Amino acid sequence: MQRSALTRHLVQKHAINLVALIFLIPSVTDIYAAPKPNVIVIYADDLGYGDLACFGHPTIKTPALDQMAAEGMKFTQFYSAAPVCTPSRAALLTGRYPIRSGMCSDKRRVLFPDSGGGIPANEVTLAEALKTAGYKTACVGKWHLGHLPQFLPTSNGFDSYFGIPYSNDMDRSANHKLGRKIFLKPEVKFWNIPLMRDTEVVEQPADQTTITKRYTEEAIKLIQQNKRQPFFIYLAHSMPHVPLFRSPEFQDKSRRGLYGDVIEEIDWSVGQVLDELKTQGLEQNTIVWFCSDNGPWLIFNEQGGSAGLLRDGKGSTWEGGMREPTIAWWPGHIPSGSVSQELGSTMDIYTTSINLAGGTVPTDRVVDGVDLTSVLLNEENSPREEMVYYRGTKLMALRKGPWKAHFITKPAYGREPFQEHDPPVLYHLEHDPSEKYNVAQDHPDVIKELKMAAEQHQKTVKPVPSQLEIPLPN
Structure with missing residues (x-):
């Protein structure tokens, strides 16, 4: 029987993996025996794949x-x-x-101030898993997993919280007739967004012109306070989600205008965190991840970012909506200047971090994150072979190896209907990351395999109520 292109790719990949594993197991074993590493996840909001200089932005x-x-x-x-x-x-x-958790919906894409739902209590958060492993835990920045007391960070494994409970464009107080015009010259008073410490509102509206700076100061304080014990800091920036604000020191600093000013302040923030780790002598015992929650919000034109050569942006399941500029930093462990072209996901940060901490990944439920330790330390092939692309509850596309099949397509925003494809639209993402050239007719064997993979994935999904559709209690 002739093997398909996809099967040949995976067989070759895992043959290489097996050889690498035989010779490189000692280094992986050594790292698990080392002191528990601190974990910091720095998460941007609506940052595009092409918005960083190291990912190709020219200005x-x-x-x-x-x-x-x-x-x-x-x-x-x-x-x-x-x-x-x-x-x-x-x-x-x-x-x-x-x-799997009900944290998605086809009716309401995200949680709002009038939402009554949030992250279910039976979910095991990364903070809860690391806390069980002996870590101090802190959340700084945007939460957006429920604003009622039972859904806040301090009810879900975090020892402390300082930030805003949902997106910075919510709780709008400006005249709605102005529409998007208020984003052209945003003022703090246009949004009544609350800034919280633990469960209390400490400022409303939050002064967004200083919010990136204050998040950074909070993260540095946490590093200093917890330097003698393992800690986990989730630093989730509110920016560059519109409305865009930056500190006075970054006004008109960038050639890219207001959006560029905002990104350059986030970059400054990252530098402050890394410098503090070095000052405290913690750099070789701290893994720092930098990533974004989704792609750029293209409908805001110059106030939205860029997905570079990738197609579409936030809200879509084309590559520009979900492929993120990602960096992992752990001096003395991750090879300097390494570039991984392997598949990875933010879900893998969960599994990898818990394993590095000597914690326990839940076994009583499906966990989709895989352990990327061997990728990080030894530049091996990734154990992740597939990525499933959801828009709400709809399985829109699936990637396996270099191939991506779109079963349903829809632009990020607009009135265009969902378009179902039979046969699916197929792209070879390593040849065509911009998803320009449909090669479905040339690879019916690959289409068959990706269809089967989607069916197998869907068999593991058990329906649960949507948390995003629960109204706020009276």
Whole structure:
């Protein structure tokens, strides 16, 4: 029987993996015996694949992130598990596709101030898993997994919280007749967004002109306070989600305008965190991840980012909506200046971090995250072979190896209907990352395999109520 192109690719990949494993097991074993590494996840909001200098932007300067990449590993094929905020954050913190936790919907894409739902209590968050392993845990920044007390970070494994409970464009107080015009010259008073410490509102409206700076100061304080014990910090920036704000020091600093100013302040923030780790002598015992929740919000034109050569942006299951600029940094462990073209996902941050901490990945449920330790430490092939692309509860596409089949397509925003494809639209993403050339008619064997993979995945999904459709109690 003749093997398909996809099967040949995977057989060759795993033959290489097996040889590598035989010779490189000692280094992986050594790392598990080492002191528990601190974990920091820095998560941007609506950052595009092409928005960083180290990912190709020509006029936004990101020296700290460039250095982070030079000292660590850059991932070129790393994905969020959803193209919008709430489900992507649920996936990051649970290691599971949001369809499994009810943190997605076809009616309401994200949680709002009038939502009554949030992350279910039976989900095991990354903070809960690391706390059980002896870590101090802190959440700084945007949460967006439920704003009622039972859904806040301090009810889901985090010892402390400082940030906003949902997106910075919610709780709008400006005249709605102005539409998107208020984003052209945003003012703090246009949004009544609350800034919280633990469960209390400490400022409303939050002064968004200083919010990136204050998140950074909070993260540095947490590093200083917890330097003698293992810690986990989830630093989730509110930016560059519109409305765009930056500190006075970054006003008109970038050639890319307001959006560039915002990205350059985030870059400064990353530099402050990495510098503090070095000052405290913690750099070789701290793994730092940098990523984004979804792609750029293209409908905001110059106030939205760029997906580079990738197609479409936030809200879509084309590559620009879900492939994210990702860097992992761990001096002395991750090879400096390495670039991984292997498949990875934000869900893998969950599994990898728990395993590095000596914790326990839940075994009583499906966990979609895989362990990327061997990729990070030894530049091996990734154990991730597939990526499933959801828009709400709809399985839109599936990637396996280099191949991606779209079963349903729809642009990110607009009135165009969902379009079902039979046969599916097929792209070879390593040859055609821009998804321009449909090669379905040339590879019926690959189409068959990807259809089967989608069917097998769907058999593992058990329906649960949508948390995004629960109204706020009276």
